[in-house]
Ligand SMILES: CCCCCCCC/C=C\CCCCCCCCCCCC(=O)SCCNC(=O)CCNC(=O)[C@H](O)C(C)(C)COP(=O)(O)OP(=O)(O)OC[C@H]1O[C@@H](n2cnc3c(N)ncnc32)[C@H](O)[C@@H]1OP(=O)(O)O
């Protein structure tokens with residue numbers, strides 16, 4: 120394991136970080152703020168009590184030196200990143216238990232997995248994340264009462280540690296094409312798990328490499344000689360005492376990645392590995408002892424855990440973005456560069472309108488995502504309760520909106536974080552800014568849990584169905600109500616309401632255009648699948664437009680109806696952010712507005728002017744707004760974004776952590792450089 124580093128002293132003591140000293144520019148910014156930042160923090164937490172709980176929780180975890188890194192993970196080897204991640208993940212479990220036993224306010228590991236507290240403690244990922252995010256939820260969602268009674272307590276207590284093994288080397292998206300088989304033998308009442316090809320090796324599951332001793336394995340079920348499609352099975356991977364792989368189980372880790380290097384993603388293959396019949400998760404479909412197959416009410420219920428994770432990802436993105444934009448805004452208040460007026464002192468870079476444009480729409484995006492995530496979470500809970508009561512009617516709508524929100528929230532957040540990095544100039548490129556690691560964590564979410572293009576195509580599929588219903592005059596579900604062919608579209612009026620209405624018109628126009636393309640494709644002799652493929656660029660675009668209409672609608676609705684308790688000063692700032700989010704996206708989609716909403720050139724100019732006005736209005740509150748996210752320095756984890764703004768001192772301090780600075784002359788000098796310097800070629 121990496122030891123403590125010798126070189127921690129900065130070369131000159133007067134450039135060391137001074138506890139309690141706050142950068143004067145940041146102090147001035149905080150004085151300018153027009154609203155009460157604590158009021159906003161309370162709103163974000165969902166009330167004073169929840170705020171206090173969070174503070175208590177953060178204190179409990181973040182003041183524990185065992186959970187803080189001596190060495191930043193980016194300076195560790197891949198193996199040490201895992202070791203360090205696992206050590207902390209296990210310690211966290213112990214500490215959580217301690218907190219619960221003392222009547223603490225945390226009831227499960229969940230609050231430690233998301234984008235803020237979790238990523239502060241385990242910056243590079245948590246090898247137990249999949250156990251909590253997918254293994255336990257799959258047991259809960261797909262197990263019979265008996266299976267739940269047997270497995271869930273063991274799993275909560277970490278007496279078994281699991282993962283979710285679905286993706287294979289050859290298939291990630293197309294899960295109906297998975298190759299792993301589970302073949303039932305009624306004589307022994309066992310399933311035999313087998314990996315018939317190299318492409319059937321499971322590939323990617325988090326914690327699979329060296330951590331998990333069990334997995335939910337998704338495999339093609341064969342019984343009585345017939346294949347019934349993919350089903351989930353609980354499979355023991357490692358011996359409970361020795362942790363050695365079970366006979367016939369081939370398991371390992373897949374190697375370093377762009378980010379998330381402590382998550383211990385693994386590979387897995389089986390050579391006819393037997394498991395008892397009662398380890399098929401049988402809440403939905405069953406295999407009876409004699410091998411008779413009993414169908415599920417819907418084969419899509421097997422996809423329930425993916426749906427759950429897509430829902431929580433949206434919330435997770437808002438947390439990551441709050442962190443990144445806090446770093447960039449604080450740095451932009453401290454950093455001074457160039458001359459705005461020749462001869463005058465260098466302004467704070469945040470005074471450049473282009474810098475405001477880079478950052479403020481992303482402060483607004485945190486709220487836009489939060490409000491949509493909250494709505495989606497509520498819908499998820501309603502729909503799952505209904506499914507448990509046998510009513511599956513709303514499942515397609517939940518699937519459709521979860522897919523596009525997952526895709527749009529992850530793509531927007533990745534773009535936003537990269538923009539935050541660019542907004543910090545060269546220093547944003549440093550690992551110690553924490554922007555590269557944050558980007559690494561976030562960009563993964565565009566791929567995992569359903570690759571984004573594929574997710575948008577799922578939504579597009581639902582939109583095409585909704586359009587056909589609308590044309591037939593049938594009733595539509597709330598998220599696609601705007602497709603109603605009798606709906607009167609309101610004319611453009613240079614207001615934020617008009618923008619939100621405009622996004623609906625755009626989505627409706629694009630959906631109709633896709634339907635026409637599909638129809639023309641088929642009329643021209645293409646099969647419906649070929650026509651779909653030909654229209655797919657348009658379809659993805661229509662799904663994104665639908666999602667944007669949903670997000671802006673939700674955001675405006677919250678500002679109009681969900682903030683009555685807030686002070687007028689704060690409501691005004693919240694309304695500015697909502698307007699900015701809407702105008703920002705309207706201007707990014709000017710072509711669409713011109714095409715579908717009957718706006719004219721001068722309306723675009725009005726939007727541009729209004730965007731500039733909003734940026735200037737938000738400017739004095741920018742630091743206050745990010746302070747309101749109330750992210751502790753340990754969570755920010757950045758030399759550029761700490762509360763005190765001692766940016767240059769922290770950059771120097773973090774450079775001194777590099778092992779290359781441990782000695783005045785590095786060993787490599789003797790090993791290679793000295794010879795080169797002396798060589799006479
Ligand atoms: C209790 C414990 C608490 C713990 C809480 C923890 C909370 C933590 C908080 C924050 C943490 C955040 C996250 C942290 C870290 C996460 C770590 C990374 C995890 C990554 C894990 C993975 O990636 S697992 C693997 C995921 N894999 C995928 O997503 C595969 C994607 N592919 C698919 O989903 C499908 O194959 C497909 C949808 C693309 C296509 O499926 P299929 O071929 O079967 O369908 P069709 O296209 O033919 O469509 C048929 C029909 O079905 C409809 N449909 C498809 N899917 C669904 C669904 N899920 N639900 C409902 N309906 C569905 C489809 O729309 C079609 O409908 P039609 O009516 O016929 O049109």
Ligand SMILES: Cc1cc2nc3c(=O)[nH]c(=O)nc-3n(C[C@H](O)[C@H](O)[C@H](O)COP(=O)(O)OP(=O)(O)OC[C@H]3O[C@@H](n4cnc5c(N)ncnc54)[C@H](O)[C@@H]3O)c2cc1C
Nearest residue numbers: 283284285286290291292323324325563567568569570572
């Ligand atoms: C960090 C990380 C963690 C992960 N953790 C897990 C885990 O714990 N458990 C697990 O089982 N899996 C996990 N995965 C796997 C993940 O779910 C898959 O990578 C994901 O579903 C995408 O599948 P794929 O990699 O096969 O991509 P592919 O499906 O091969 O996609 C490649 C390209 O093909 C395109 N494409 C594919 N199908 C279509 C289509 N129908 N129409 C149009 N375009 C298409 C995609 O848009 C993409 O551009 C993880 C992945 C990552 C990156």
